[in-house]
Amino acid sequence: MSRIKVTASALAIAAVSATAASARDEIRIVGSSTVFPYTQAVSEQFANNTGAPSPIVESTGTGGGMKIFCGGIGEGHPDITGASRAMTVSEYELCTQNGVTDISEAMIGYDGLSMAISRSNSFDWDVSLGEVFLALGAQVPVNGEWVDNPFKKWSEIDSRLPDVNIVVLGPPPTSGTRDAFVELAMHAGCKELAYVKDGGFDSAWVNENCSRMRTDGPFIEAGENDNLIVQRLESDPNAMGIFGYSFLYENLDKLKGVKLAGVDPEFDTIADGSYPVSRPLFFYVKNAHRGVIPNLQEFIEEYMSDDALEPGGYLTERGLVPLDAESRAALQDSVLNAKSMDAK
Template identity: 50%
Template structure:
């Protein structure tokens, strides 16, 4: 790109950022005065805590944090450059290739991916509920809309109780409250639980070579009341478990930590979700949490880079930091240092492989 074209592109970005916050064609004086982050309900309590601390210590405008689900937050983030779009997308899974391409299509070309810590997906019940030791294939066989039938066919899942799925599980109806399709927790549950579980079932393993068909079979959850979409509010799922005896819930580990007086987590392949088993990856449903930063907004939206630095500070994301008190599992010191380097250099991410 020539120097002239670079200057023109930079000017275009600055003009976009100077647009009126209500979508009009205003001036720079109309630009937002504070940071805007939107996305994952799992990351929401961490981002909110950072926003509270940042506003208190910086004296600047309090950042706006919205819980829209990972998919919803990234969709909003990718709508373009300027004050009518979020500066940060909070995510409980990595950005998808299709989302990256949407961003690029709308002029969001330099995205900084920052890993902030670890979390696990738990399957929980009320504290006085039955105990479960799930195997990964139990998740698929209990919750998939279609399961293998005779002669290589697939049929509507007939299982009514968990004991029909695995004789080692309780005679308890299959009723699971979980996140909706827009949720990163839902996406991670499908990738970490349903996909490997499906591969353990011979009839599904047999079609693994047909990628689209396999994914449709492994990722399509029941719609007959066995799986119930429960919105983007993980706390609401926790509360539902206490009001609905015999039900199970799927949500983030951090919400388990905050509600151990009312709910308990079940084991997966004999492993309980703890800070140690999640950080090590021993717990099968372990995942990383992310924030995605719009580089074009750095230096234009006041406090944005400082907010990101606060998110990764030792007092916040480090061991013993205030985010650990809310259930975030910290990165090892070397990994946290690497993420700080990415944030400092504002290194753009590469296009995801899938």
């Protein structure tokens, strides 16, 4: 595809609004641990192709990245943030309050929120979203009452499951992966339960009562470094982890996916929507830094290239589920031409 440049007038505006940024030579990127490996891959490809300094990429979590990104314009603030969910209204308002008013949004593809376990665990794991909720919810229904979660072993939830302790490592509240898991797995699982279905509880009740992860031991917040979760799963064959599909994909020699509702987390099931816990991935660009931070536009061009994004591209080789051709073309046009996202 052609490499489209932002217009001279857009660069002039950027230079006026972000002259302080010109003192920094390296591109700075923060944000989602799930988007991190894709951005890191683009950074390596960009540096190899151009000889320019490799961007500094930090895994701060989606929420943490948004706070840093929205802090302002200039060399002290990052140029891009990755996100495993869309920017929220409150985050957009924070950006606006701090003068970050011209932002391009890039939805780069899709990811499956994978639950995984060591390959040394011989059980063929297949759990419903309802069972996931019963394992991890802070409060759950027991004998017709909504109570603090008493379940310590998987077999206590269903006798077909192994008689082993529930140990699940997952992301902290600052992570977009945590936000997505709560919405796509916990809320959906809660709604499957007879207590909720028969009780006629609405979505507001579910949001209020089914969003909290338990804090009594079985669920362990493992920080923003998903590689540490992989290491823990290697050392404990009964522990499960929650992370983006790319981390499972890159560690299939050590880990296996846990089926959710009978469906394995795989490239094809995420792409066709049959895997029940999938979500879009994003990055956001501070347009005032284009043309001021050296090589930023060129880095964005590499991220938007067909080599990176198309089926068979180097990002799909790392586990990214790509957009269809029409959506990809629209994405490339929007981001390369620095089109601002609509106000939230």
